[in-house]
Amino acid sequence: MSTAPSSLPASQRIAVLDIVRGFALLGILIMNMPGFGASFFAEADGSHLWNHPIDRAAENVREMLFSGKFNSMFSLLFGIGFTIQFARMEASDPQHATGFYLRRLLLLGLIGVLHACLFWTGDVLHIYALLGLLLVFPLRRAQPRTIVLLMGLCLLYPVISGLLRLALMTPEIVAMLVKQAQAFEITNNAAYGHGSFLAAAWEHTREFADGYSTVWNIWNNLGFYVQMALTMLLGLLAGRLRWPQRIPELMPQIRKWHLWTLVVGLGCGAVFTVIFEMNRAPGPSPIKMLGGLAYWASRLSMMLFYVLSIVRVAQHPVWARRLAPMAAAGRMPLTNYLMQTLICTTLFYGWGFGLWGKVGPAAGLALSVTIFFAVQVPWSLWWLRSHDQGPLERLWARLTYGARRPAAQGVTAARQ
Numbered sequence: 001m002s003t004a005p006s007s008l009p010a011s012q013r014i015a016v017l018d019i020v021r022g023f024a025l026l027g028i029l030i031m032n033m034p035g036f037g038a039s040f041f042a043e044a045d046g047s048h049l050w051n052h053p054i055d056r057a058a059e060n061v062r063e064m065l066f067s068g069k070f071n072s073m074f075s076l077l078f079g080i081g082f083t084i085q086f087a088r089m090e091a092s093d094p095q096h097a098t099g100f101y102l103r104r105l106l107l108l109g110l111i112g113v114l115h116a117c118l119f120w121t122g123d124v125l126h127i128y129a130l131l132g133l134l135l136v137f138p139l140r141r142a143q144p145r146t147i148v149l150l151m152g153l154c155l156l157y158p159v160i161s162g163l164l165r166l167a168l169m170t171p172e173i174v175a176m177l178v179k180q181a182q183a184f185e186i187t188n189n190a191a192y193g194h195g196s197f198l199a200a201a202w203e204h205t206r207e208f209a210d211g212y213s214t215v216w217n218i219w220n221n222l223g224f225y226v227q228m229a230l231t232m233l234l235g236l237l238a239g240r241l242r243w244p245q246r247i248p249e250l251m252p253q254i255r256k257w258h259l260w261t262l263v264v265g266l267g268c269g270a271v272f273t274v275i276f277e278m279n280r281a282p283g284p285s286p287i288k289m290l291g292g293l294a295y296w297a298s299r300l301s302m303m304l305f306y307v308l309s310i311v312r313v314a315q316h317p318v319w320a321r322r323l324a325p326m327a328a329a330g331r332m333p334l335t336n337y338l339m340q341t342l343i344c345t346t347l348f349y350g351w352g353f354g355l356w357g358k359v360g361p362a363a364g365l366a367l368s369v370t371i372f373f374a375v376q377v378p379w380s381l382w383w384l385r386s387h388d389q390g391p392l393e394r395l396w397a398r399l400t401y402g403a404r405r406p407a408a409q410g411v412t413a414a415r416q
Contacts, residue, residue, distance in 0.1 A: 013331070014084075014244050016314045019323045020307055021077055021330030026372045027070025027306075029340050030062065033364040035122045036344035038357055039188035040207075044181035046280035050360040058362040060277065064269040068299035069306060071124055072231040074333075076307070078128050079235020080244060082135045098136060104400045105132045111334075111396075117205040120341045124228075125334075131229055135236060147237045154230035158296050161223060162289035174283035177216060184210070192349050193356035200349055227299065247311060258308040265302030268294040328380040329372075332390030336376050343371055 042049045050059065082101075089097035112125030139147070184207065191203035211217050243250060275291030313319045329336055346352035347367075348359070359367065383390065389397065 015320065015327055016247065016311055017077060017080065017244060018327035018330035019314055020073065020310050021333050022323075022326030022328070022377075023306065023310060023330075024070045024073040024077065025329055025333060025336050025340075025376070026326075026368070027066050028074065028337070029372055030365060030368040031066050031068075031070060032122055032340065033344065033368045034062075034361065036120070036341075037348045037355065037359045037364060039185040039192070040121070041181040041185040041188060043280075044178050044185065044282065046282055048280075052360065052362075054362045055360040058360075058365050060273050062361060062365060063276075064266075064273045064298075065302065068227065068295070069303040072227065072299055072303045073307060074124070075128065075131070075228045075232040076235040076238070076303070078132065079135065079232040079237075080239040081235075082132065083236060083239025086136075086140065100400060101136055102133075104396070105129045105136065107396060107399050108132070111338075113208075115338065115341065116208045118201045119204065119338075119345060121204045121207045121211075123208075125337075127225060127228055128232075131225065131232055134229070135232070139233075139236065142236075144237055144240060147233050147240070151230055151233045151237075154226050154233065155296070157223070157226045158292055161219070162284070162292055165284040166286065166289065169284050171283065173216075178282050189357065193354070194350040197349075197351045200345075200351065227296070230300065231303065247315065251312075251315075254308055254311060258305065258312065261301045261305035261308060265298050265305050268298035269302060272298060325377045325381055328384050329377050331384060332380050332393060334396060335390035335392040336380065338392060339376065339379075340371070343375065 038049060048056065050056065086097060086101055089100050093100070106129070109126050109129030112123045112127070112129060115125060116123035139150075187203060188207070191199045195203070211221055238244065247254070272291040272294035275287055275294065279285065279288050279291070310323075314323060348355045350356065380390075387394070
């Protein structure tokens with residue numbers, strides 16, 4: 001018999017991380033909402049699916065302020081969480097810590113693949129699990145300078161990838177990819193908008209497999225993996241240097257970086273939003289490459305601005321109490337993330353209420369905020385009154401560590 005740590009009781013958690021995680025869940029729902037209600041492949045030819053001025057404005061605001069910022073925030077938290085969780089595992093059972101964390105990642109990857117194939121193709125959990133393997137093996141003992149070097153290589157990726165696209169993607173290849181996307185849009189509309197649950201699941205499986213079956217799709221996915229790796233590495237660095245535990249000490253630097261991340265984030269966000277709106281024709285171009293670089297810079301900078309804003313506000317006791325509901329949602333990230341899929345596919349898919357293709361960006365933004373604050377936050381507060389974990393978090397821990405000991409002992413038992 002060996003022991004491994006369970007989730008920390010609320011009194012021992014780093015509250016600001018739970019608050020950040022709660023805001024990340026809200027931002028992810030806002031960004032995922034268009035993919036719940038319409039095909040990912042819509043607008044592949046550069047046309048607008050929603051032409052009303054309010055919808056166009058909401059779409060641009062969403063892209064500028066939310067796109068990529070909140071899944072990056074989650075990957076940052078994933079990197080920080082790894083350092084905390086793995087240190088606890090090693091302190092409790094150094095011989096089995098690696099095995100426990102590998103099992104944890106494998107289970108997360110399995111949940112992600114099932115989520116993607118059965119419910120919604122936009123799953124990100126399997127990506128976190130795959131990147132997490134890098135944290136367990138080559139990087140768990142990496143020096144900070146090594147982590148910074150790898151982050152620098154991640155930042156070089158969009159330059160190298162953009163230049164390769166300019167050199168390799170011919171008009172014929174672009175036309176082929178657009179045609180393939182339009183074919184998927186047709187089958188998406190049929191399966192998700194009008195099909196049964198089984199028809200939708202089969203379409204999700206086809207779509208998920210296609211994303212990893214051709215050079216061009218793998219290339220597209222690789223860019224997303226690198227974006228996630230960049231902020232996961234930043235989280236690893238933050239955890240290694242104990243930044244979350246040293247917030248009061250680091251406050252002068254936080255105040256300085258807070259302003260600069262806002263300036264860079266908004267400036268680059270405005271640049272890529274205008275460039276992509278004015279250059280919607282499919283295919284690479286030098287100006288779109290510039291827009292892509294601005295997107296990467298805005299994604300990282302605005303994410304950091306949001307995190308630093310929350311960190312600063314949460315240092316005030318009054319605001320810490322006001323943000324407690326966000327922390328409750330953030331203590332149940334797996335449950336709430338998958339609940340978002342359940343709620344939204346029920347609303348939009350043909351086997352549910354059939355709103356597929358009927359909710360534009362403006363209404364989708366309002367719906368996201370409503371679901372989060374009217375359903376997910378109250379649900380989280382209610383659940384945590386009598387439980388120390390969300391239901392899926394508890395199941396994940398049980399499958400990782402084995403039979404659970406009493407919460408007061410702060411450990412879980414794992415059978416050999």
